[in-house]
Amino acid sequence: MTAETSQTLDRGLRVLKLLADTDHGLTVTELSHKLGVNRTVVYRLLATLEQHALVRRDLGGRARVGLGVLGLGRQVHPLVREAAMPALRSLAEDIGATAHLTLVDGAEALAVAVVEPTWTDYHVAYRAGFRHPLERGAAGKAILSARQQVLPAEEDGEWPGYALTHGELEAGACGAAAPLLGVTGVEGSVGVVMLAEVVPERVGERVMDAAREVAEALR
Numbered sequence: 001m002t003a004e005t006s007q008t009l010d011r012g013l014r015v016l017k018l019l020a021d022t023d024h025g026l027t028v029t030e031l032s033h034k035l036g037v038n039r040t041v042v043y044r045l046l047a048t049l050e051q052h053a054l055v056r057r058d059l060g061g062r063a064r065v066g067l068g069v070l071g072l073g074r075q076v077h078p079l080v081r082e083a084a085m086p087a088l089r090s091l092a093e094d095i096g097a098t099a100h101l102t103l104v105d106g107a108e109a110l111a112v113a114v115v116e117p118t119w120t121d122y123h124v125a126y127r128a129g130f131r132h133p134l135e136r137g138a139a140g141k142a143i144l145s146a147r148q149q150v151l152p153a154e155e156d157g158e159w160p161g162y163a164l165t166h167g168e169l170e171a172g173a174c175g176a177a178a179p180l181l182g183v184t185g186v187e188g189s190v191g192v193v194m195l196a197e198v199v200p201e202r203v204g205e206r207v208m209d210a211a212r213e214v215a216e217a218l219r
Contacts, residue, residue: 178210
């Protein structure tokens with residue numbers, strides 16, 4: 001801690017991070033041990049966080065992340081969308097296909113930004129707000145593939161590749177997507193969707209380049 005930082009705020013944020021990392025919640029005693037502070041301090045931190053709906057306690061006394069974090073999380077989408085737009089526009093114009101940024105929302109993939117090409121006679125209509133299971137579609141499968149990587153997110157400039165699908169979300173449409181890597185707190189992918197039988201070979205590399213650009217913009 002430095003003179004410019006708040007110890008209380010730091011502890012409160014650490015509480016939220018600890019609770020976010022568990023599915024079963026934590027007791028006051030467990031939080032006290034993990035934070036290295038006495039139980040009275042933990043009680044005060046939890047009471048303050050509860051007032052803002054950032055923490056809730058069940059009947060057994062275990063603390064969990066509260067619904068108030070959802071409101072904070074919704075504000076992240078516009079920031080991520082704004083950072084991604086230049087790369088998405090370039091990708092859409094270069095490939096001549098609809099480009100999108102997709103983020104994880106629970107067990108679903110949520111399109112938060114979409115850019116359509118300006119010069120094509122036709123393209124796939126794909127709207128921001130569109131949801132689908134992570135197990136279907138290139139966007140979700142790219143995210144799942146990144147979760148399975150055991151190596152660092154990026155090593156020697158190499159990325160884990162991209163996902164290809166055909167007809168999984170819309171008949172006659174195929175997609176390519178690459179995961180966002182190395183961005184703390186953001187899990188998602190960048191991809192394109194097009195009307196074609198197969199994805200042209202160069203599209204995969206171009207999608208990975210766009211994912212890298214977006215990731216760098218968010219760091």
